[in-house]
Amino acid sequence: MIIHIIMVRMPFVKEGRAVEKLLQLALELGFDHAARLDASCLRALPEVREMCASGRCRRYGESWSCPPACGTIEECETRMRAYTGGVLVQTTAHLEDDFDMEGMNRAQELHKKRFFDLARQARLLCSDVLPLTAGSCTICRACTYPNKPCRFPHKMLSSMEAYGLLVSEVCNLAGLAYYYGPGTLTYSACILTKEG
Ligand code: SF4
Numbered sequence: 744m745i746i747h748i749i750m751v752r753m754p755f756v757k758e759g760r761a762v763e764k765l766l767q768l769a770l771e772l773g774f775d776h777a778a779r780l781d782a783s784c785l786r787a788l789p790e791v792r793e794m795c796a797s798g799r800c801r802r803y804g805e806s807w808s809c810p811p812a813c814g815t816i817e818e819c820e821t822r823m824r825a826y827t828g829g830v831l832v833q834t835t836a837h838l839e840d841d842f843d844m845e846g847m848n849r850a851q852e853l854h855k856k857r858f859f860d861l862a863r864q865a866r867l868l869c870s871d872v873l874p875l876t877a878g879s880c881t882i883c884r885a886c887t888y889p890n891k892p893c894r895f896p897h898k899m900l901s902s903m904e905a906y907g908l909l910v911s912e913v914c915n916l917a918g919l920a921y922y923y924g925p926g927t928l929t930y931s932a933c934i935l936t937k938e939g
Pocket of ligand 1: 899
């Protein structure tokens with residue numbers, strides 16, 4: 744007997760409910776903090792892009808998700824202008840001390856994993872979203888840039904900084920703290936949506 748499996752795509756959630764659903768999903772995925780974000784207030788700052796260009800994180804010119812491949816600061820700002828709402832999510836780690844590199848790396852990995860899941864679900868829930876993560880895209884062990892096209896253009900994640908966002912300012916806009924006190928380290932990421 745031949746069994747035919749028909750894949751049925753879930754309908755996108757109704758306008759006005761996506762942000763609510765994303766906040767609920769964020770908490771289910773284990774994020775420590777999540778809040779609504781007014782995307783219409785976001786500013787792409789050339790100073791942040793200059794920090795990328797200074798090579799501090801060593802990803803500038805090394806990934807399709809990072810500058811210059813992700814577009815000029817003006818192009819990133821124009822892309823963000825298409826969105827009016829969204830969510831900001833955070834993972835906060837409690838470190839043993841200022842040199843707890845293991846704790847820092849663990850928190851970053853956890854945050855990236857949670858955000859990858861949230862971005863995947865957001866893309867299924869909404870017809871159009873812009874997820875912006877913390878740090879460069881790490882979906883592939885080694886990015887194909889610049890020799891071959893991106894392997895997963897529909898999953899690729901650029902960072903908030905690559906889009907010129909000052910993370911502390913975005914946290915402030917969403918009503919969340921950027922810093923949760925001594926001994927803590929917080930990673931932030933956001934998903935921009937077409938609804939407020
Ligand atoms: S999905 Fe892979 S190839 Fe594309 S930007 Fe990310 S790491 Fe690079």
